[in-house]
Amino acid sequence: QKEVEQDPGPLSVPEGAIVSLNCTYSNSAFQYFMWYRQYSRKGPELLMYTYSSGNKEDGRFTAQVDKSSKYISLFIRDSQPSDSATYLCAMSVNTGNQFYFGTGTSLTVIP
């Protein structure tokens, strides 16, 4: 079983839709959770960073962590064509350890 599972998609939504991206994980020791956005042929860009459980909001983006279910989500409100990218989730046990990545979900927002 992989440490982190993420549906690769592709996911296609109309402009203005609410997008929900998800990852599940198996290691209950994970405490640090990140979401990255990666445009084609570019390095991943950090979007959201969450420690432990709870919600975090930044503009149109909301990250949720449910440690009891080992499930994290990224919501994008009022999606824009510029949001079209691959979204990667990542997590780690502590600040000194490596991160474990999901495979990424490809998102296309149609104008």
Place this chain on the structure above:
Amino acid sequence: GAVVSQHPSRVICKSGTSVKIECRSLDFQATTMFWYRQFPKQSLMLMATSNEGSKATYEQGVEKDKFLINHASLTLSTLTVTSAHPEDSSFYICSARDGGKGSGELFFGEGSRLTVL
């Protein structure tokens, strides 16, 4: 946010030559940097963990003599692909943790696309 710079962004070389890729943390010190390889439409594959002042730790299946990693300072790590072959063509990405903040956020470079002819 913190910036990690990677250079060159694109390199084309002949088979048998060596290529060096640099990864720099521009506004923070990084005792640990990570090197990844990414194939088209696939996720990041961790190759090695680079520790300042000590030997890199390689993931299983990654040839350490093929992919030489040097982390000579707190802001610079280099990956050298030695005697490159066409199968080494890939997108290489580095990342670094902002350990000074304590929160350990992981930031990525822009990536380097290597094409071996």
